[in-house]
């Protein structure tokens with residue numbers, strides 16, 4: 625199967641060709657229904673099967689049991705930035721946030737509408753080129769600690785985190801299912817789907833029942849985790865096709881296995897960082913090796929003219945989506961699970977070819 629252009633975009637990101645193939649078949653006819661997945665009723669038996677299979681796959685992949693609720697939500701990552709403080713904070717209650725990048729900071733801005741938000745670590749001063757130190761002491765009255773496991777725009781990632789005594793909430797939008805991880809350490813984790821697990825607009829949300837039991841706020845049902853759990857993510861017209869794409873992604877991840885995926889991701893990232901570190905033209909944004917992301921590799925070239933030239937060369941070679949976010953400039957190469965080692969090899973070869981010409 626031809627893969628077409630190599631898309632290193634940060635999201636909406638590349639999906640595996642096998643998944644795209646299965647989606648396209650379902651867009652024409654979903655199983656033996658005689659109609660399209662785009663027409664599938666959200667209250668029918670077929671969609672319920674999709675929901676139940678996806679929940680069971682999430683639990684299996686995360687190694688968690690029925691003490692966690694699994695939800696598919698509308699509104700992507702930012703809706704979770706809003707719902708977390710709305711649901712878990714009342715009155716002047718305090719939550720702790722780690723400010724490790726653009727999305728972490730946006731989660732903080734959203735939370736400030738609802739509670740007393742304490743920033744328990746920040747790397748803003750150094751343009752988020754490293755991870756902030758993990759908070760040494762967290763006040764006991766902190767309702768939860770929120771952090772971003774992988775910082776999509778600046779290219780840093782937490783590879784290890786110490787134990788903490790308060791509920792931990794992780795935004796895993798850009799690295800969920802990319803490596804082995806002890807998900808049971810989290811009271812809640814969530815991921816906007818459009819990178820490793822599907823298409824935009826959908827978010828996977830997993831919450832421990834003890835955290836749900838503590839919710840006392842009165843909220844409109846769509847914004848209330850307890851109401852969403854009660855309705856099994858089908859409170860209103862669900863994003864049937866988006867959730868179906870996520871189911872196909874989960875099946876693909878399970879078939880491949882997280883251990884294989886992690887080994888491939890390690891290999892891809894090592895190849896690319898090695899090329900950058902040995903380059904006379906390219907400069908990494910994150911110098912601290914232990915803080916580097918294996919999902920989003922950010923680097924610049926020695927000057928803007930070189931950056932333009934390299935982007936042009938990439939486009940001429942059907943390699944797209946690697947322009948850096950405007951906050952960092954340069955390049956950002958996203959190495960999500962669907963990106964193959966061959967694609968990274970192709971990019972690295974092009975980087976080397978470029979260097980010989982400048």
Ligand code: PMP
Nearest residue numbers: 700701702727776795797798816
């Ligand atoms: N969190 C992280 C880590 C992200 O990378 C993004 C988007 N790239 C978001 C949250 C926001 O997701 P959305 O655009 O779906 O609101």
